[in-house]
Amino acid sequence: xxxxxxxxxxxxxxxxxxxxxxxxxxxxxxxxxxxxxxxxxxxxxxxxxxxxxxxxxxxxxxxxxxxxxxxxxxxxxxxxxxxxxxxxxxxxxxxxxxxxxxxxxxxxxxxxxxxxxxxxxxxxxxxxxxxxxxxxxxxxxxxxxxxxxxxxxxxxxxxxxxxxxxxxxxxxxxxxxxxxxxxxxxxxxxxxxxxxxxxxxxxxxxxxxxxxxxxxxxxxxxxxxxxxxxxxxxxxxxxxxxxxxxxxxxxxxxxxxxxxxxxxxxxxxxxxxxxxxxxxxxxxxxxxxxxxxxxxxxxxxxxxxxxxxxxxxxxxxxxxxxxxxxxxxxxxxxxxxxxxxxxxxxxxxxxxxxxxxxxxxxxxxxxxxxxxxxxxxxxxxxxxxxxxxxxxxxxxxxxxxxxxxxxxxxxxxxxxxxxxxxxxxxxxxxxxxxxxxxxxxxxxxxxxxxxxxxxxxxxxxxxxxxxxxxxxxxxxxxxxxxxxxxxxxxxxxxxxxxxxxxxxxxxxxxxxxxxxxxxxxxxxxxxxxxxxxxxxxxxxxxxxxxxxxxxxxxxxxxxxxxxxxxxxxxxxxxxxxxxxxxxxxxxxxxxxxxxxxxxxxxxxxxxxxxxxxxxxxxxxxxxxxxxxxxxxxxxxxxxxxxxxxxxxxxxxxxxxxxxxxxxxxxxxxxxxxxxxxxxxxxxxxxxxxxxxxxxxxxxxxxxxxxxxxxxxxxx
Amino acid sequence: xxxxxxxxxxxxxxxxxxxxxxxxxxxxxxxxxxxxxxxxxxxxxxxxxxxxxxxxxxxxxxxxxxxxxxxxxxxxxxxxxxxxxxxxxxxxxxxxxxxxxxxxxxxxxxxxxxxxxxxxxxxxxxxxxxxxxxxxxxxxxxxxxxxxxx
Numbered sequence: 001x002x003x004x005x006x007x008x009x010x011x012x013x014x015x016x017x018x019x020x021x022x023x024x025x026x027x028x029x030x031x032x033x034x035x036x037x038x039x040x041x042x043x044x045x046x047x048x049x050x051x052x053x054x055x056x057x058x059x060x061x062x063x064x065x066x067x068x069x070x071x072x073x074x075x076x077x078x079x080x081x082x083x084x085x086x087x088x089x090x091x092x093x094x095x096x097x098x099x100x101x102x103x104x105x106x107x108x109x110x111x112x113x114x115x116x117x118x119x120x121x122x123x124x125x126x127x128x129x130x131x132x133x134x135x136x137x138x139x140x141x142x143x144x145x146x147x148x149x150x151x152x153x154x155x156x157x158x159x160x161x162x163x164x165x166x167x168x169x170x171x172x173x174x175x176x177x178x179x180x181x182x183x184x185x186x187x188x189x190x191x192x193x194x195x196x197x198x199x200x201x202x203x204x205x206x207x208x209x210x211x212x213x214x215x216x217x218x219x220x221x222x223x224x225x226x227x228x229x230x231x232x233x234x235x236x237x238x239x240x241x242x243x244x245x246x247x248x249x250x251x252x253x254x255x256x257x258x259x260x261x262x263x264x265x266x267x268x269x270x271x272x273x274x275x276x277x278x279x280x281x282x283x284x285x286x287x288x289x290x291x292x293x294x295x296x297x298x299x300x301x302x303x304x305x306x307x308x309x310x311x312x313x314x315x316x317x318x319x320x321x322x323x324x325x326x327x328x329x330x331x332x333x334x335x336x337x338x339x340x341x342x343x344x345x346x347x348x349x350x351x352x353x354x355x356x357x358x359x360x361x362x363x364x365x366x367x368x369x370x371x372x373x374x375x376x377x378x379x380x381x382x383x384x385x386x387x388x389x390x391x392x393x394x395x396x397x398x399x400x401x402x403x404x405x406x407x408x409x410x411x412x413x414x415x416x417x418x419x420x421x422x423x424x425x426x427x428x429x430x431x432x433x434x435x436x437x438x439x440x441x442x443x444x445x446x447x448x449x450x451x452x453x454x455x456x457x458x459x460x461x462x463x464x465x466x467x468x469x470x471x472x473x474x475x476x477x478x479x480x481x482x483x484x485x486x487x488x489x490x491x492x493x494x495x496x497x498x499x500x501x502x503x504x505x506x507x508x509x510x511x512x513x514x515x516x517x518x519x520x521x522x523x524x525x526x527x528x529x530x531x532x533x534x535x536x537x538x539x540x541x542x543x544x545x546x547x548x549x550x551x552x553x554x555x556x557x558x559x560x561x562x563x564x565x566x567x568x569x570x571x572x573x574x575x576x577x578x579x580x581x582x583x584x585x586x587x588x589x590x591x592x593x594x595x596x597x598x599x600x601x602x603x604x605x606x607x608x609x610x611x612x613x614x615x616x617x618x619x620x621x622x623x624x625x626x627x628x629x630x631x632x633x634x635x636x637x638x639x640x641x642x643x644x645x646x647x648x649x650x651x652x653x654x655x656x657x658x659x660x661x662x663x664x665x666x667x668x669x670x671x672x673x674x675x676x677x678x679x680x681x682x683x684x685x686x687x688x689x690x691x692x693x694x695x696x697x698x699x700x701x702x703x704x705x706x707x708x709x710x711x712x713x714x715x
Numbered sequence: 716x717x718x719x720x721x722x723x724x725x726x727x728x729x730x731x732x733x734x735x736x737x738x739x740x741x742x743x744x745x746x747x748x749x750x751x752x753x754x755x756x757x758x759x760x761x762x763x764x765x766x767x768x769x770x771x772x773x774x775x776x777x778x779x780x781x782x783x784x785x786x787x788x789x790x791x792x793x794x795x796x797x798x799x800x801x802x803x804x805x806x807x808x809x810x811x812x813x814x815x816x817x818x819x820x821x822x823x824x825x826x827x828x829x830x831x832x833x834x835x836x837x838x839x840x841x842x843x844x845x846x847x848x849x850x851x852x853x854x855x856x857x858x859x860x861x862x863x864x865x
Contacts, residue, residue, distance in 0.1 A: 140822035150754070171846040174824040203846065257809075257818040261826045268828075277846075294850075296837035449839045449850045462839070462850070488734050488753075547733035551855055552839065553819055556848040 077118065079132045079159045080238065083152055083183065084167035085175055086138030087557050089195045092225040093167055094135040097121070097234070114155065121235040131238070134159070140175065142182035143256040156186065163241045164190040165234065170200040170207055170222070173275050177267040178260065180216065184244035185251070191237045192220045193230070199558065202284065205277035212274045217245035226563060290559040293446040303450055306443065310434050316365035318430030319512035327422035329360035329377065337382040339413045343406050347399035350390035354383045368520065384414045401598070410597055416590035419510075419639045420583050427509025428578050429571070435473050436570045440562035444469060445554060452552055457535060459542025460485075461552040464494045471502035473574070475669040478502070479676045489547030492685065495677055496541060499668050500693050501534035506582060507635035507665070514642050514661055517650060522658050530665055533700060581672070589629050589636045596625075616702040617663060618709065619656050620644070626664070631694075634667035655708050663701030668693045720813070721750055721761075728754035729815045732761070795842060796857035798833040804861040805830050811858040820859070823849055830864055 080097075082090045094100070100117035115135045122128050134155060142149045156162070164183060168176030173194075183190060194207055213220035219237040223230025248266070253259035283291075292298040340353060359378045363371040384407055392400060407414050438444055444466055452462030464485060471478035475498045482491045482498075503511060515523045542549075596602045602625055606613075609624030623644060630637025641660045644651040652660065668674060668690055678686035722729050735750040751758045798804060808827050809817040824844045825831070834841040834848065840856040842849050 141818065143818075172824075174845050175822065175847065178822065178824070205846075255814050255818075257814050257821055260818060260821045264821065264824065264826045264829075291834070294838075294841065295835065299838070445850075449841070452839050452850075452852075461852070487731070548731050551816055551819065552850065552852040553823070553855065554850040555823065556841065556850055 077130050077132050079134060079162035081134045081136060081155055081159060081162045081164050082167055083136055083164055083179070084138060085140055085169060085172065085179060086555070088138065088167050088169040088172075088176070089225040090135055090138065090167045091115075093165075093193065093195065093223070093231070093234075094133055096225060096228055096231045098133050114151065121238065122232070123239045124236045134162070140179070141256070141260070142179060143259065156188070162188070163238060164188045165193060165238070166190060167193045167195055167225075170194040170197050171203060171205055173207060173271060174264070174267055177270055178263055180244065181248055181251075181263045181266060184216075184248040187243045187246075187249070189241035189243055190218050191234065191241050192216065192218055193234055194220060194222045195225050195230075197222050197229075198224045198227075203277065204280050205275070208274040212270070215245075215270055215273065216248065218242055226566075286559045286561075290442070290446070290556075293443060293559070294449045294556070299446070299450050303447065306438075312365065313434055314427060314430045314508075315512050316368065318427045319509055320365050320371070321363055322426035322430070323423055323509075323513060324360060325362055326426060327418065328358055329362070331418040331422045332358045333360060333377070333379045333381055336384070336407070336414060336418070340382050340384065340407050343403050347403050349392060349396035349399045349403065351386045351388050351400075353386045355380055356383045357381075384408060384411065404598075405591070405594055408594070410590055410594040412587050412590055415593075416586040417583075419636075420586045423513060423639065423642070424506045424509045424582065424635065425578075427512065428505045429575060431473060431505040431508065432571045432574045433567065435469075436567040436574075437562045438469075439570075440560065440566060442557045442559045445556050448554055449556070454535075456549070457542075458497070458538025459493055459545070459549055460490050460538070461549055463550075463552065463554060464490060467494050467498065468502060471498040471504065472508065473505050475499060475502060475504045476673045476676045479673060479680060482680065486550035487547055489542075489545050490550060492681060493538060493541050493545060495681060496689055497534055497538055499673060499677065499689055500537060500666055500696070501530050503530075503665055504635065504669055506578070506633075507638050507669070510635055510638040510642050511661060511665065514638070514645050514657060517645050517652075517657050518654055518661075522654060526658065526661055526665075529662060529700075529704070533666065537696075585633055585670075586636060586639075589632060593625065593629065593640075612698060616698065616705070617659055618705045619660055620651055622651065623660060626660070627667075630664055630667050633670040634664055635670075637667065638664045655705075655712070658708065659701050659705045662704050663697050666693065666697035666700055723752035723755060723757055724759055725757035726752060726755040728752050729813065730754070792860050793862075794857045795831070795833060795840060795851075795859040795861060796853060798836075798861070800833055800835050803830065803832045803864040805864050807860040807862045809858060810860050811855070816855065816858075820855075823847055825849070825859070831861070 082094055084090050094115065094117070098117040098119040100115075114137070117133055118130055119133050120128060120130050136152045136155055139149050139152055142152065156164075164186075166176070166180055166183060168180075176192075176194075180190075180192060192212075194209060197207075200207065207222075209220045209222050219240050219242070221230055221233045221237045223234065225231075251259050251262050253262045293302045295302075344353075357378060357380050359376065361373055361377075362375040363373040365371045404411065406412055409415070447469070448462035448465040450462075451465050455461055455464055458464075464482075466484065467478045467481045470481055478498050479495050482494045485491045485494060511526075515526070518526070593602070596605065602622075605628055606621040606624045609627065610621050613619050613624045613627065614621050623641060626637045626640035626644070628637075629640060638661075641652075641657075641664060645657045645660070650657075674686055674690060677689060720729065721732055721735070730753055732750060734753055748761050749758050750761050792807070793804075794810075795804070806825060806827050806829050809820055809825070811817050820826075824847060825842075829844055832843045834843055840851045840853060842851065842856075
């Protein structure tokens with residue numbers, strides 16, 4: 001797994017404590033500043049492209065102020081650098097040492113940037129001291145030419161006094177020791193941690209840590225990081241860190257490959273003395289399941305089962321039962337009437353609210369059309385619609401304005417909060433939960449193998465499956481993860497497809513709710529159409545875009561049982577981002593709509609968009625507003641369409657819902673996504689993508705409309 | 716020209732001409748003959764066409780890749796592509812032309828002398844080296860020459 005070169009694509013070097021923290025990835029609580037940070041990062045990127053800030057002087061002042069801490073600062077506390085192969089548990093160990101949460105998953109390449117935190121460690125006889133722990137992206141090869149190593153080599157240069165803690169997967173000792181020998185050539189004090197000792201034992205293996213320590217000349221500690229075993233011992237060993245034996249450092253050979261071959265020959269000698277393995281006669285269930293998951297026949301059955309479960313859990317339970325419970329049961333029956341009464345009490349003006357009966361059901365979904373009703377509750381409630389009962393003075397007019405802003409048709413409570421909390425939240429929660437389980441189980445790399453051929457058509461390989469699946473959670477987050485891909489072509493094509501055709505969980509939620517008004521055939525047609533558009537555009541982009549697809553060499557981690565704690569923490573950290581990121585934008589979007597409505601501009605917008613929306617897409621002119629806000633966040637546009645598609649007397653016919661769904665799905669996800677693309681690939685690429693995506697979305701929507709009309713005319 | 720494999724004379728990074736780094740919006744890009752290494756930003760001139768043609772010819776006549784391919788066919792050497800699922804073998808050599816690809820395999824412990832087992836051939840080749848399972852494209856699998864396991 002390679003880490004991107006900072007110089008070519010993202011001019012921000014990875015190690016400089018860079019400005020962009022993407023939600024769900026590194027740290028809690030910083031996410032609300034995402035747009036601001038993205039703007040600063042983009043400005044910096046642009047400035048650097050023009051070669052200005054390097055020559056001193058003309059950086060945009062906003063960016064200059066927001067520049068992160070300088071690269072070379074003196075080290076006040078000793079630094080500990082965690083280095084190791086991908087997916088050996090560096091991040092878990094980092095968390096254990098510092099109690100600072102970072103995203104941990106069972107696939108290589110989870111850590112794409114450098115993360116630091118301070119830790120107070122008990123060194124035993126050495127007393128208690130503070131150290132700075134630095135987590136680095138995984139690498140397989142430390143030779144100077146390797147892409148993997150660039151970030152780590154820079155970190156090593158920046159911290160000349162740092163102790164290197166190499167984290168090793170005990171069952172992959174050969175590869176770990178290759179890295180140890182490469183590190184030995186640097187002559188740094190180091191500690192070797194043999195992690196995942198439990199998995200080694202499960203496979204009938206044993207490592208003689210004492211003998212290994214003798215041979216290498218450095219302390220060797222055994223650990224099972226996920227169970228917090230060995231953390232104390234590592235702290236104790238830090239005090240005894242030494243440079244490895246000098247005899248290990250001598251290497252012969254010409255190029256990198258020959259040198260590594262030579263090193264591996266020594267590793268072989270080391271392992272002969274310290275490592276034995278006697279595989280159990282019968283493979284365990286986990287091993288067999290892992291094998292099935294990538295079998296040409298059973299693998300697809302497995303995939304089908306996984307998809308069916310995800311659909312049931314997210315699509316039916318999340319988007320059906322939970323949404324109904326929250327939207328009708330909580331918001332419509334409790335929150336909304338209470339909010340209306342409270343606002344009426346504070347801001348009185350002569351009016352009478354309508355009354356409606358709302359029924360909430362709690363039902364366990366069995367199939368898309370059958371469900372098991374568990375409980376039902378009907379209540380008569382106040383509705384936001386009202387009639388004026390007298391003349392409005394200036395004061396009463398003002399009261400009406402704020403009343404409508406809070407609980408009117410485009411009210412902050414009635415629209416923004418109820419959408420964000422009642423419709424989108426349950427789906428986001430269920431999706432993140434399921435995604436965390438899949439991540440931790442190690443199924444995703446197996447999915448890469450199953451889909452490798454398909455992705456080849458789009459000029460990608462199976463490795464691009466990870467960002468694509470993550471895109472179903474958040475496209476912005478996934479755009480940053482495209483860094484794990486090796487060539488520029490793959491990164492650009494993946495970013496493009498993410499922005500065009502992969503709906504994020506917020507939007508997916510709204511779309512699933514809209515699907516309720518479609519027939520099963522139409523719902524399937526939507527899936528096939530979006531997948532088809534993705535394949536077609538991917539195929540065309542791959543033909544048009546110069547460059548190579550990288551080699552598909554992918555390490556497959558063992559299947560593991562996901563740990564409830566890690567799944568919960570990961571889901572919560574992503575949710576935390578969601579709440580901070582989405583709610584302000586939803587409220588802002590609603591406020592914009594409200595103001596446009598108050599100023600009688602919504603009608604004007606609708607008239608302006610008429611030829612496109614009414615003529616080409618065949619939708620009512622009112623829906624122009626949906627596409628207008630869709631430019632900002634497409635899920636919010638979808639929410640607006642949902643409003644028009646459902647209810648007692650829907651504005652849209654099923655055919656129109658279908659057309660609207662296709663069009664809004666193909667929109668660019670959100671403004672933050674645009675900024676992230678600009679950061680990763682340059683502002684020019686971002687504009688080009690936007691210039692393609694929006695007209696293309698309308699084009700496809702219009703074609704679907706006309707073909708649908710033609711078919712119903714002939715059918 | 717875009718699929719030409721370049722080696723940066725400054726840092727030794729291997730990359731394709733298409734991945735050569737250009738300044739955005741440089742008006743000279745269509746006629747510019749310089750390549751910029753995506754790894755170290757060093758700019759260097761591309762090879763003149765005739766030389767590159769000559770070089771390719773020389774490379775083809777003397778190159779180890781052609782050698783190996785001929786050898787494979789003549790001596791009946793087997794590659795990972797010829798193994799059946801579950802079969803074990805020992806790696807004889809990595810025959811790929813790209814040193815970076817050989818090294819990418821080496822860092823997973825796949826070097827001459829190491830024992831491997833083919834786990835499956837479809838939908839991708841999956842081999843086991845020690846306790847590491849690696850998925851490979853067919854193209855790469857066919858570049859790994861093997862002999863029967865000891």
